[in-house]
Amino acid sequence: MSDLALLSVTEAADAFAKGEATAEAMVRACLARIDAFDAEVNSVVRLDREEALAAAAAQDKARAAGAALGPLAGVPMMHKDMYYRAGRVSTCGSAIRRDFVPSVTATVLRRLDAAGAIDMGTLNMAEFAQNPTGHNAHHGDCHNPWNLPYCTGGSSSGSGAGVAARFFAAALGSDTGGSIRLPASICGVTGIKGxxxxxxxTGVMPLSFSMDNVGPLTRTARDSARIMGVISGKDPLDPTSAPEPVPDYEAALTDDLRGLSVAVPREWFFESADPIVVATFEAALEVLKSRGATVTRVSCSSLRAIGTYVAVVSRVEAATIHANWMREHPGDYSVHLSGRLYGGYAIPGTHYLEALSRRGPLLRQFCAEAFAGHHIVATPTLRMRVPTLAETDIDADPEANWARHMAVSANTRPFNYLGLPTVSIPCGFDDRGLPVGMQITARPFAEARALMVADAFQRDTDWHARVPAL
Amino acid sequence: MATDPVPQIEEAIGLWTGVQCPNEAGRRGLEDFCALIKEFEALRGTMVFEDEPATFEAALRAEAEPEA
Known part of the structure; x- marks a missing residue:
């Protein structure tokens, strides 16, 4: 391949392991692409050029010495600017933390480092990860590589845009209401929240501790499987992390959908949906059926309640952790964010606890209704076509844009409340040439199932392989 | 709702937290609370005496795919 920046995670790791490409050459190819195109896309906040080249040289040296290589050895990555690395500024997309230098390194970055990945720097994001479109008044808005006036989705805007633009092979995002899956869908890449x-x-900026998730944005489901295998699993420093053993996600990509039963909820996910989105999603279901899957429409009676409770949990938790800054310098937030945080202080504690207490029963109810006899749930990631930055700019015109802005995450938020693993994959393009995404949701701890279906879909389609013309 | 609840809510927030309404966006957000209150009204009676937050993690494990 002439341009090494076009390699996926697994292609880059394989090329490095076989000696077909050096890590330094792959990093230089990514840097060249960033230099050429990021002035328009605006995905990068901080480019650690020399550090990345030094890390790549170290990987090349280790390989030459015959050292054992990690599963991500030599793979260029960048990450949302909220993953702490000791001694490096992490702005969290904000003015408030413009000079914040953490003293710890995130566990997921440590795991990626140990696997040999090259960290080239940090990426644009919504301020404190708190909007679904990726608007950022402090770093400037990130632009969709498929069509620059369109939004990238958020909050992991730079992660989605940069992976789509082939600036690096993969990026970490975070997902509290859809912030991995939305930019994945809108930028035409693959993203998973586990x-x-x-x-x-550990070492990740919090937003809503009950619903925050770390995960990758990549070109392919196989890439996501490899990264999830590296970053998942119990961390003694994070008492909330699950002790369940992590399966070999890549080994689960068996390409066999025979006997797979797919549930598609009738409610919620198609309310006021754009006909082009629905038609593209239905065509994607046909691909799964052509491989032997069956599709059944199901009723899920809990989604309205989930929609109410999820907003309460995230708003109260975000308001709580931002209280000091909201008292001391609220003017340092963008207008829409301080306005949004403010409402969180008005929600009674009894309602917050009710929302948390109903989470278990509603998860059981959803599983009983959606997964009874079915293996996965499939839905469109967004109900709408990709909007422009102007159409969703709530600082510029809140009256006109508020409803559209909030509708962006309507289909992703329920799975944060339910805690279910969900992958978003590109499943087509709309009439304006912008990507459409499909969510694949599995039962708890069945990331392997969701990734297997996503991988099988990508073996029969090429939506994930298309490259935007920059 | 008979009276505009926004001034009362603003006062309560100030009393409880010391946070003042930062801008019109904050005030507009409180206006949406009438809808949220109605949504909670519709859910009254669904929570049972034994419900508590810890049941979520138990449900995650109980609902896991057997071979996962």
Whole structure:
């Protein structure tokens, strides 16, 4: 391949392991692409050029010496600017933390380092990860590589845009209401949030501790499987992380959908949905059926309640951890964010606890209704076509844009409340040439199942392999 | 709702937290609370005496796919 920046995670790792490409050459290829195109996309906050080249040289040296290579050895990555690395500024997309230098390194970064990945720097994001479109008044908005006036989705805006633009092979995002899956869908890449507690959050900026998730954005489901295998699993430093053993996600990509039963909820996910999105999603279901899967429409009576409770949990938890800054310098937030945080202080504690207490029973009810006889749940990731940055800018025109802005995450939020593993994969393009995504949700701790279905879909389609013309 | 609840809510937030309404966006957000209150009204009676937050992690494990 002439441009090494076009390699996926597994392709880059394989090329490095076989001696077909050096880590330094792959990093230089990514840097060249960033230099050429990121002025328009604006995905990068901090580019650690020299550090990345030094890390790549170290990997090349280790390989030459015959050292054992990690599963991500030599693979260029960048991450949302909320993963702490000791001694490196982590702005969290904000002005408030413009000079924040953490003293710890996130467990997930340590695990990626140990696997040989090259960390090239940090990426644009919504301020404190708190909007679904990726708007950022402090770093400037990130632009969709498929069509620059369109939004990237958020909050992991730079992660989605940068992976789509082939600036690096993969990026970590975070997902509290859809912030991995939305930019994955809107930028035409693959993104997964695991089961709640599956990936440890040590050294990661919090938003809503009950629903925060760490996960990768990549070109392919196989890439996501490899990264999830590296970053998942119990962390002694994070008492909330799950002790369940982590399966070999890549080994689970068996390409066999015979006997798979797919449930598609009738309620919620298609309310006021754009016909083009629905048609694209239905066509994607046909791909699964062509491989032997069956599709059944099911009723899920709990989604309205989930929609109410999920907003309460995230708003109260976010308001709580931002209280000091909201008292001391609220003017340092963008207008929409301080306005949103403010409402969280008005929700009674009894309602917050009710929302948390109903989570277990509603998960059981959803599983009973959606997974009874079915292996996965499939839905569109967004109900709407990709909106422009202007159409969703609530600082510029809140009256006109508020409803559209909030509708962006309507289909992703329920799975944060339910804690279920969910992958978003590209499943087509709309009439304006912008990506459409499909969510694949599995039972708790069944990330392997969701990834297997996503991988099988990608063997028969090429939506994930298309490259935006920059 | 008979009276505009926003001024009362603003006062309560100030009393409980010391946080003041930062801008019009904050005030507009409180106006949406009438809808949220109605949504909670519709859910009254669904929570049972034994419900508590810890049941969520138990449900995650209980609902896991057997071979996962």
């Amino acid at each position: 089961t709640q507690t599956r990936v440890p959050r």
